Amino acid sequence: MIIEHPQQGERAILVHLDGHAPDVREDPYEFQELAVSAGAVIARFVSVSRHQPTARFLIGSGKVEELRQLVLAEKADLVIFNHALTPSQERNLQRELDCRVLDRIGLILDIFAQRAQTYEGKLQVELAQLEHISTRLVHSRTDLSRQQGGIGLRGPGETQLESDRRLLRVRVRQIKSRLEKVRNQRQLARRSRQRADMPGISLVGYTNTGKSTLFNLLTESKVYAADQLFATLDPTVRRIEIPNLGAATLADTVGFIRHLPHKLVEAFRATLEESANADLLLHVIDAHSPERDEQIKQVLTVLQEIDADDVRILEVYNKIDLMDNLEPHIQRDEQGVPQRVWLSAAGQQGIDLLQQAIAELLEEEIYVATVRLTQEHSRLRGKLFDLNAVQQETHAEDGASVLKLRVAKIEMDKLLSREGVTPSDFFAQFAEH
Template sequence: MDHQSAHAERVILVHLEGNDPQLREDPHEFLELVTSAGAQVARFVTVSRHQPTARFLIGSGKVDELRFLVQELEVDLVIFNHALTPSQERNLSRELECRVIDRVGLILDIFAQRANTHEGKLQVELAQLEHISSRLVHSRTYLSRQQGGIGLRGPGETQLESDRRLLRIRVQQIKARLEKVRNQRELARRARKRAEIPAVSIVGYTNAGKSTLFNSLTQEEVYAADQLFATLDPTVRRYHLPDVGPITLTDTVGFIRHLPHKLVEAFRATLEESANADLLLHVIDAASLERDEHIVQVHTVLDEIGAKDIPTLEIYNKIDLLSDVPAHIQRDADGKPVRVWVSAMHNQGLILIAQAMSELLGEEIYTGTLCLPQKLGRVRGKLFALGAVQQEQFSESGESILTLRMPKIDLNRLLSHEQFEIETFLQTYAIK
């Protein structure tokens, strides 16, 4: 199904320019969000407002100007590039005689379009219901003639006709289902931990190229497009890493500045995949003019979900859009990889990502020589199957002398399956 609406909804956009950099939004990103929602922009209005008003957020003169534009351009929706209080949204709807939604409602709408899995749809519905619950009282006047539209997808039009009691019941039902999902994810994570399979999660600002990188590394066909929030539902795949072995690689939803807290909370079960990873691949659009600010925004969200202390490898993507920047690995003073410059679209530098991940995840590589008696022939066979044996000789008494190089994690897993403790085994059979 095409993400774009067959008949694009015509909208007026309102963007506030203020002095406070913490509250300022990016007008270009606003346009991208609206385009991703499938709307047609009838007019983009910029308002200089350094002291927002409590009633309308903007001044009454601007409200009169917007009312004229709504009538002249015959639009049914005005979108603000800022968070509106429920009362501001109601006051503006009443004055403009049309629907009004804010940045949060716009992002929720995009998420409603993108969710494909049962879990994703539940998470979006929960966030939408909690967002509209405070807006139910006076928000029906201009909704009766609407047949869906931006801000009303998902549960919008049906739930807005429900009373608060039914809404609360539905929210409780969704939370109970998502708690089951969270428990299932936790069981899966514990199983991976028991098998000692490292987990790597791809994170980054929306549209940085995470899904393209995921597809290039895993040869998968996850939906990837040059639009905000192209990927919503997480995808987990196994990936073989040299010197480490199998790992799990997870593609996640993109972050954005001022990501609504309702979404962070609703998607906590999904985001926990990142919070419980052994390594994060932070994908960054190297060609973006907002690159540094996007990095800060991603760090903010990682902090919110408890993932700020997880080892991170930065992936500076889209070097094909830069001049004279080759694919390469940047290292810190200790020689550890901290940043890889690549182009996922053109498969430049992907082998360097694998190399850097191997170094970071496989730091503990066992190299040594074992002298195994014939009774441990099964252990010998498994070591060969893992590709860990670099050389084999035999003693006069028929013992196998193996020169090994392999991740300690794989050696530990093998020996635990054979009922050995790694320390005891090495003390007994390793040649000093």
């Protein structure tokens, strides 16, 4: 059960550790965006210079005392750390500060709890929350159970903190079983699309790069899009028409983020499989962001985690309307193959170039051709219809069938192999000129 949100934003003190190693350092500006997205009112932002985190509090005892005074002065409801806290660190800090303490993982989980709308999305969020809570059940303080919701306490938090580990394990098993059914349903839907020879395209990228705005343009849909982190959580799949290619499916997926909690990657694996099973990934990048290179690196890391790193990628550099003297264009490699498309989804600039690049990349996987078969080749004609390769059939004056074909290369090659014909020979003999 999702707990009701507070009517007003909670006053929060944000704590950011500076001086961490580059591979674990977090972005302070992104941290503030996350807090605002969760509904917090930022009372104070505290940057702590700490090269060696402590085992007890993460920060030094002197800084803990400063935070305690700030909590009293600002009448803060909670303190949020821009880093992962161990269960013992979280308990120690709550005891010393006498208020709720939340780490980066709990903050992200809370935003996900707010954004989930579908049955599947809510299950995935609850699973991630329960697995996060399970590490904090030992010696947990039941006084927090009296809270009426709030950042970090949405979802199953309060009721599960009062439950024992056995009940928690039962609930986790139930959710995993239901998500497995969802996963099987997605696989069936995917196979159905594959039988229809529709290539699958998936939008991936860092959160708030404009994926949903681009999705709406390409599909003429009205998926929720906003200038905030994790505006889209529940996946959406739509059929689109690509000029010079034909029908395809386009999936809009949850945005990635720096150090995305592993629990979320696991919980959302069924959803993220839309990307792993796609024929083409559109990696949407905020071209204007000063953190662009780091965001690209984080997305590629998550793609590797979900076994999608071998899927073909077309980079889409969005938001060029925020840059000076940059026009929409396609950037190609030495062989002339599209690598990047520079565009503005908000300004509706360069969408035709994106469609052109998609068609060029996907047509390598699909035969789109018109062939002419005489009556002596009626058996081959029947096989093409059985394969659902024929989009349109007309007849020439001499009675020959003129077939407009669109079929996955792998399926066509299998058919021609059984017929003892090579693709080059087939099209050389039957192609309509």
